[in-house]
Amino acid sequence: MGGLPVNAKYVIHAKIEIDGIVDKPDVIGAIFGQTEGLLGSDLDLRELQNSGRIGRIEVSVSRSGNKVRGHIRVPSNLGKAETALIAAALEMVDRVGPYPARVEVTRIEDVRAEKRRRIVERAKELLRKLEEEIPEARELVEEVMEALKVSELIHYGPDRLPAGPEVDTADTVIIVEGRADVINLLKHGYRNVIALEGATIPRTVVELAKRKKTILFIDGDRGGELIARNVLNVVKVDYVARAPPGREVEELTGKEIAKALKNKVSAREFLEMLERERKAVREEERPPEKAKPPVIKLPEHVIEEAKALRGTLEAILYDEEWKPLKRIAVRDLVKTLSEAEAVAYVLFDGVVTQRIVDVAQTRGLKALIGARLGDVVRLPEGLVIATIDDLT
Numbered sequence: 009m010g011g012l013p014v015n016a017k018y019v020i021h022a023k024i025e026i027d028g029i030v031d032k033p034d035v036i037g038a039i040f041g042q043t044e045g046l047l048g049s050d051l052d053l054r055e056l057q058n059s060g061r062i063g064r065i066e067v068s069v070s071r072s073g074n075k076v077r078g079h080i081r082v083p084s085n086l087g088k089a090e091t092a093l094i095a096a097a098l099e100m101v102d103r104v105g106p107y108p109a110r111v112e113v114t115r116i117e118d119v120r121a122e123k124r125r126r127i128v129e130r131a132k133e134l135l136r137k138l139e140e141e142i143p144e145a146r147e148l149v150e151e152v153m154e155a156l157k158v159s160e161l162i163h164y165g166p167d168r169l170p171a172g173p174e175v176d177t178a179d180t181v182i183i184v185e186g187r188a189d190v191i192n193l194l195k196h197g198y199r200n201v202i203a204l205e206g207a208t209i210p211r212t213v214v215e216l217a218k219r220k221k222t223i224l225f226i227d228g229d230r231g232g233e234l235i236a237r238n239v240l241n242v243v244k245v246d247y248v249a250r251a252p253p254g255r256e257v258e259e260l261t262g263k264e265i266a267k268a269l270k271n272k273v274s275a276r277e278f279l280e281m282l283e284r285e286r287k288a289v290r291e292e293e294r295p296p297e298k299a300k301p302p303v304i305k306l307p308e309h310v311i312e313e314a315k316a317l318r319g320t321l322e323a324i325l326y327d328e329e330w331k332p333l334k335r336i337a338v339r340d341l342v343k344t345l346s347e348a349e350a351v352a353y354v355l356f357d358g359v360v361t362q363r364i365v366d367v368a369q370t371r372g373l374k375a376l377i378g379a380r381l382g383d384v385v386r387l388p389e390g391l392v393i394a395t396i397d398d399l400t
Contacts, residue, residue, distance in 0.1 A: 016063055016083040016085050017120055018088070018117060018118060019117040020094065020095045020098065021080070022079070023111070025076070025109065026075060027107045028104070028108075029074065035080070038105070046097050047094075053094070063084070063085075066082075091116060099111045099112060099113060160199065161187075164176070164212065165212030167205075167210040169205050171203065175202045178200035179220065182200060182222075182223045183239070183243070183245070184204070184257055185227065192257065192258045192259070192260065196265055197262075202216065223245075223246065225251075227251050228252050228254055229253075233282060248278040250278075306399060317357045318379070318396065321338050321358065322335060323337070324355045325351045327350050341356060341364060342367055345367045346367060352375075353373065354368065355377045355396075357378075359380055361384065377393075377395065379395065379396055
């Protein structure tokens with residue numbers, strides 16, 4: 009019955025379920041018999057096979073109790089429309105021998121698309137080798153390389169995070185801040201990289217880190233340190249690499265990237281190093297001013313709520329009119345403030361830390377009132393910081 013077309017353009021894939029025990033020849037016979045004459049002589053399966061425009065129909069079956077399930081594969085050298093008609097005709101098969109049957113086409117594979125993909129991948133590989141062998145030609149191929157690094161960028165996981173093509177297959181993953189960082193690392197051959205892309209840590213990164221060795225690669229500034237602290241609280245990070253002081257990952261050269269990754273330290277060492285630097289800064293600076301009592305008039309019900317809040321480890325969020333919006337656990341305060349709207353005042357049974365102050369300033373809050381004041385070194389203007397003792 010004819011063979012596989014030499015240049016098959018499409019392959020029809022379908023699944024079949026039969027309410028009885030049959031063999032592969034029974035399925036093939038049913039396909040030919042029940043599609044005969046449906047589409048006219050020009051699209052008759054037997055004639056198409058004889059002319060080589062349809063390849064050999066392959067069927068694989070497996071028995072499950074008193075039923076048979078299988079997969080049908082039909083190579084086609086017809087056009088798209090004709091191939092789709094043949095696929096639809098397959099679904100008209102409703103019996104195999106004496107037994108009821110159901111056929112469903114699952115997909116039509118474009119064989120040429122797969123060949124084009126392999127061609128593109130091979131072209132990229134050849135281009136990279138050419139660039140390595142002829143480094144003096146870099147300026148001539150810079151425009152092509154720019155297109156290449158962008159084309160390698162993928163969107164990974166449910167959060168569609170910017171990433172390199174090998175982030176799922178590599179044993180080690182490099183976590184960076186944004187899309188520009190991913191592109192720069194791709195440019196220099198690092199294909200196992202993924203971006204956080206935002207202040208909130210994506211669940212995709214959290215889950216990926218559970219099964220991979222991870223390197224957090226941050227900018228060499230204060231912002232990079234803040235991001236590192238945030239990530240290390242949520243994600244399993246093995247090592248931390250940092251760009252040179254004042255530099256960003258997206259602007260580093262290949263040598264600078266390699267050096268930074270070579271000099272990576274464990275996550276614990278990184279946190280200890282930050283703490284040492286922080287203590288050194290505190291010793292050089294004057295002691296911070298103590299937070300002053302609020303210069304705002306508090307409603308009586310807020311003062312009473314402040315007294316009742318002691319020992320609860322909870323926080324109350326208020327709007328501009330001191331109307332309660334939400335009551336939450338203190339441990340969720342930073343996350344809630346980062347996402348909540350219309351919050352103007354916060355009263356909570358916890359420590360006023362620099363992190364909470366920074367988030368409150370970013371969100372435009374008017375006052376923070378906590379159980380006690382922690383190590384706050386930057387007191388932003390326009391934000392009143394007080395303790396419950398100041399009120400009661």
